Amino acid sequence: MELFSPELERLAAARSAVMMEQLETLNAYLPGGDWTVDLETCTFTMGAAELRCSLLASYAIHNGTFLWSWGNPGYGLDHVATQAVLRLTDIGRIWEIPEIMENTLDLSGRRDPVMAAERMVMAATALLECRGYLGLPYEGGKFFVVFDDPRVPTGRFDPISAARRLISAVGVFPTDHRLTVTRYLEHHGIPYTDTYNGLRVDLGDGSSAKVDFSPEGKFLMWQSSVTAA
Incomplete structure (x- = not known):
């Protein structure tokens, strides 16, 4: 496995089990089926579930580019869809995490760029301590939304799991x-x-x-x- 910077890897490791637990909880909460996302109103809908979401990042398959939402010209620092994730930039600055201090990451040279993008999103989800994320397809790649809606239950400890x-x-x-x-x-x-x-x-x-x-x-x-x- 190709790792990211030591700073990012350690911070993500500290929250990774909590993040995994929360992803399980989110997936169990969502009903499945068709979905829609409206990033102008920060609304994700799947069946009867309607949740507040934010745009975290996107990944372009054709060139292996990972783009943070605040660096996306269509959204940027002032768009409503990026506001809840901007504190990630503060974390990046405070801990000097190079991957978060850049707007765009070139993952094309990695053995598995798609997995690298997924790991980056998992790390960001762990650092944000949010209610989970989803990777959703678009023509040419994937975009990632995170949830900070209290209607999503928080993960509960289970000694069996x-x-x-x-x-x-x-x-x-x-x-x-x-x-x-x-x-x-x-x-x-x-x-x-x-x-x-x-x-x-x-x-x-x-x-x-x-x-x-x-x-x-x-x-x-x-x-x-x-x-x-």
Whole structure:
């Protein structure tokens, strides 16, 4: 996997499990079927669901160009569809993240430009701490909208699903597995203590989980005393 800058990778890793959980929650909430987007009113509609959305970025297949919405001449800094994502530029400036400080990224030289674009959107979604994103097709590529609508439920911790979410998170953003796991637990207010090779997690009501890491810090296992009903 070709990584982005160390600054972006680490910040994204810290929020990647939360982001994965939120994407699952969004996908479960949406009814599926036909959709429409009106970026003049920041409205996404799918079936009975009508949600507030913002334009994050677009990706052009023909030349591998990734374009942030605020750098898009058709939208820019003042358009209503970009306002909710502009704080990403502040994050980029404060943390000196080169990929966010540029308006356009050339991904054509990467082995998998489409996956690189998707990872960039996942990272941005993680940093924005929003209610998820969707990649939607247009003629010539994809555009990405993010949701900041409170009608989309926030992700809930589930000790049964935690292993799957953590595996997905460290697979997409592999920089620091321990950081990914501990920030996920902290996000949900779940206490943990360090052990010689991992973490002991207090799930409450007498339940617990064990997290094992390899000597190199790679996530190996989430083992919970909670079982599916």
